[in-house]
Amino acid sequence: MRTLPPLAGGTDGPDALRPLLDTVLDALRTGGADRGGPLPAGGPEAVAARVEAAAGDPLPDHGTGAEAALRTLVTALTQGAADPADPLCAAHLHCPPLAVATAADLAASALNPSMDSWDQAPAASVLETLITGTLAREVYPHADTDAGTAPDALVTTGGTEANQLAVLLARETHRTTRPVQLITGANAHHSLTRAAWLLGLPEPIVLPTPNGTLDPATLDEALTDLPGPRLVAATAGTTDAGLIDPLPEIADRCAAHGARLHIDAAYGAGLLFSPHHRAALTGLDRAHTVTLDLHKLGWQPVAAGLLAVRHPTDLAPLTHQADYLNADDDTEAGLPDLLGRSLRTTRRPDILKIAVTLKALGRTGIAALVDQVVALAHHLARLVDLHPGLDLYDTPTLTTVLFRPTGANDDDIAEIRRRLLTEGRAVLGRARVDGRLWLKATLLNPHTDPGDLAALLKLVEGHTPR
Numbered sequence: 001m002r003t004l005p006p007l008a009g010g011t012d013g014p015d016a017l018r019p020l021l022d023t024v025l026d027a028l029r030t031g032g033a034d035r036g037g038p039l040p041a042g043g044p045e046a047v048a049a050r051v052e053a054a055a056g057d058p059l060p061d062h063g064t065g066a067e068a069a070l071r072t073l074v075t076a077l078t079q080g081a082a083d084p085a086d087p088l089c090a091a092h093l094h095c096p097p098l099a100v101a102t103a104a105d106l107a108a109s110a111l112n113p114s115m116d117s118w119d120q121a122p123a124a125s126v127l128e129t130l131i132t133g134t135l136a137r138e139v140y141p142h143a144d145t146d147a148g149t150a151p152d153a154l155v156t157t158g159g160t161e162a163n164q165l166a167v168l169l170a171r172e173t174h175r176t177t178r179p180v181q182l183i184t185g186a187n188a189h190h191s192l193t194r195a196a197w198l199l200g201l202p203e204p205i206v207l208p209t210p211n212g213t214l215d216p217a218t219l220d221e222a223l224t225d226l227p228g229p230r231l232v233a234a235t236a237g238t239t240d241a242g243l244i245d246p247l248p249e250i251a252d253r254c255a256a257h258g259a260r261l262h263i264d265a266a267y268g269a270g271l272l273f274s275p276h277h278r279a280a281l282t283g284l285d286r287a288h289t290v291t292l293d294l295h296k297l298g299w300q301p302v303a304a305g306l307l308a309v310r311h312p313t314d315l316a317p318l319t320h321q322a323d324y325l326n327a328d329d330d331t332e333a334g335l336p337d338l339l340g341r342s343l344r345t346t347r348r349p350d351i352l353k354i355a356v357t358l359k360a361l362g363r364t365g366i367a368a369l370v371d372q373v374v375a376l377a378h379h380l381a382r383l384v385d386l387h388p389g390l391d392l393y394d395t396p397t398l399t400t401v402l403f404r405p406t407g408a409n410d411d412d413i414a415e416i417r418r419r420l421l422t423e424g425r426a427v428l429g430r431a432r433v434d435g436r437l438w439l440k441a442t443l444l445n446p447h448t449d450p451g452d453l454a455a456l457l458k459l460v461e462g463h464t465p466r
């Protein structure tokens with residue numbers, strides 16, 4: 001008889017996993033050393049050729065066995081990765097996950113709780129309730145703490161799903177009247193416009209943001225011109241420039257006009273943990289809903305999004321019944337009803353890695369990471385500012401630094417970025433701000449040091465056409 005492949009769970013799971021994990025860890029080490037930089041050299045074709053060669057026949061008639069498959073494919077994936085743990089990988093809001101969070105995520109995979117019903121996740125669902133409540137109180141520190149009226153938070157796959165849910169909750173709040181009109185700034189994340197499209201709402205009103213943030217006076221005019229149910233979506237940490245909209249003023253205008261307010265803090269919410277920086281988020285708690293994304297300034301492996309909700313009654317529209325998951329009599333008998341916590345059904349316990357991280361590092365440990373990456377951004381901005389051949393867009397608010405070689409045109413900028421990518425030297429982003437293209441460094445790696453930042457600028461200098 002053939003032996004069956006071992007399982008990850010059960011009492012035998014750990015013993016089956018240990019040698020496989022050794023293989024995985026070896027492959028991560030070897031693959032990373034082979035790459036020797038922030039991303040693979042050679043561009044898309046070279047990477048595709050290497051991965052295809054390693055994969056061979058992706059579905060062979062007879063398998064290679066676990067050891068060989070893990071070694072081959074994990075090595076190939078590591079060789080060809082853009083590794084956010086490399087200090088020169090700094091394009092996107094793509095954070096290097098903490099080892100402790102990744103270790104916790106392994107347990108999530110091994111146990112495989114599914115968060116859609118209590119009988120699939122007895123302990124994980126309790127942990128999720130604890131942690132979402134804790135994070136909701138971070139966002140809304142002055143709100144009610146009574147069960148039933150205290151703020152709450154839902155776990156999402158990221159900012160996109162959290163923004164979608166926020167728009168959905170706004171739509172449902174105004175269900176009986178007219179469709180809600182979404183109003184955002186041109187600086188808002190693209191997922192908001194997509195959410196309006198997905199949810200069948202009118203075309204969003206997108207207000208110009210020439211200075212990078214939503215202007216309260218412009219918003220006031222739009223709200224005056226547009227009576228009826230409205231959802232204003234402001235941003236705390238824009239994706240392109242890391243800017244924070246003037247939240248208190250925006251909240252004032254929304255309150256004066258009776259508009260609902262959502263704040264997309266997918267990037268900026270990490271500042272909540274830092275006593276030095278949390279004041280930049282003043283006004284956040286005046287929003288009805290807030291998007292958080294701990295796979296950005298939270299050092300979690302993907303996915304780790306949340307939507308915080310000030311009034312838990314706003315979540316009522318998500319209530320849903322499927323007899324096999326939350327039958328009335330089960331709920332009456334005391335089994336928690338979890339189906340209304342998401343639009344997904346089967347759902348990973350992403351809360352575990354978050355819970356472990358919060359406990360392992362504590363408030364001060366997380367604050368230190370936040371403070372460190374903000375300080376790094378300021379350091380890079382100073383280096384750019386002092387450099388005779390580089391122009392700085394502005395002093396950073398969060399951890400994004402926009403810069404360009406003096407005298408370079410937009411085509412040069414795009415070309416510098418692509419050459420650095422193709423040569424496997426550095427991963428920089430690009431952002432169109434004030435009508436021009438800028439190189440973008442998003443600093444999320446607390447292990448980056450000033451020497452790395454100097455090296456990054458040297459690379460840009462060396463790739464700038466004269």
Ligand SMILES: *Cc1c(COP(=O)(O)O)cnc(C)c1O
Pocket residue numbers: 093157158159160161163189191235237238239264265266267293305
């Ligand atoms: C990253 C980002 C999002 C989208 O989040 P995902 O986790 O990628 O879905 C939404 N809003 C802002 C401001 C972001 O920076």
